[in-house]
Amino acid sequence: MALEISNGEAGPSENVAVIFGVTGLVGKELVKKLLSQCSSWKVYGIARKPDLIHIHNSNYHFISCDLLNPSETTQKLSSSLQDATHIFWVTWATQFPLDSPDCCEQNKFMLSNALNALLPRAKSLKHVSLQTGAKHYISLQGPFDNKVCCYDEETPRVSKGHNFYYTLEDLLKERLPVKVSWSVLRPGLIMGSSQRTLFNFMGSLCVYGTICKHLNLPFVFGGTKECWEEIYIDGSDGRLVAEQHIWAATNEAIYSTDGQAFNSINGFNFTWREVWEAIGLKFGAVVPGDMLSPEFMFSPTMADKGGVWKEIVAKEGLVETEMEDLANWGFLDMLFRCPVKMLGTREKADRLGFTTTYQALDSMLYWIDVMRDQKLIP
Secondary structure (H helix, E strand, O other): EEEOOOOOOOOOEEEEEEEEEOOOOOHHHHHHHHHHHOOOOOOOOEEEOOOEEEEEOOOOOEEEEEOOOHHHHHHHHOOOOOOOOOOEOOOOOOOOOOOOOHHHHHHHHHHHHHHHHOOOOOOOOOOEEEEEOOHHHOOOOOOOOOOOOOHHHHOOOOOOOHHHHHHHHHHHHOOOOOOEEEEEEEEEEEEOOOOOOOOOHHHHHHHHHHHHHHHHHHOOOOOOHHHHHOEEOEEEHHHHHHHHHHHHHHHHHHOOOOOOEEOOOOOOOOOOOOOOHHHHHOOEEOOOOEHHHHHHHHOHOOOOOOOHHHHHHHHOOOOOHHHHOOOOOOHHHHOEEEEEEEEEEOOOHHHHOOOOOOHHHHHHHHHHHHHHHHOOOO
């Protein structure tokens, strides 16, 4: 499947973007926005494997590269990307548990490999945009304090645990040339479409809703009463996060060589109780009167449904995927039983001129339609 993005005739590019993690939820949106809205951009997309939906555009170049392999990274990137003006780092290494020393070291190693390949030759580099997340403000090891209303960008780092977000920020401070500015975006729950993302909320939700309809199962919310009724996490539409990346990377009035941090969130609070019924109806699933089911766990219930998903894919003529390409049941269990609220303020971005907002339900319904158009779900 190919995606054609028109940008008129290809001409000389004033800006050259390098997107690490181009097949992810935000990486894919970055490509589309840069090529569709900014005709002066040439874009390089970096990932280990290409996306199932290929982009055909004269100003887009995909490079398959394992960033954990230093010699391969140098060989494939050092000469190809010497004209880079902007780097977007929207990827991470997932082999080790979050908040572990190994996770920190592996992600530092991966970013170091990329910087080693690019920095000596990329003499025109202006800006690096790093994406982390709302976990910047908490430790998965606790203590969990839900008395905090919402976190702003100046909230001090958490001393307990090992947060690889801090490791990446510190590495940029250490390695970037003095003239290169950088920013860090901290999204909440990212909503988008990808087959190459570990924590894929919309993919998980869509597979769950599709299987519920196919097997005539009730579309229940398996989580705690607190997560059901209270505001626990910010939504971050992939379109908004990508747009904010470009805004921060090209707005020289807010450039900082010390790093400029922004929460990257939709701007409207929501509860799962408010949106769950509409989501279930969108899938055509059976929505019970009592949608909250604290005893329901996604991981054990859905673990044996891989064969059912294959049946659906074949019956509906969908793009061939394994259930695990889209769904992460452990992630849903963790999300809907989260022991701590991860809420941020977007006052800083609003004040500096970034005013794009989305309603969470609108985002979810939009991405369901996108995944249907891409033939990932029926």
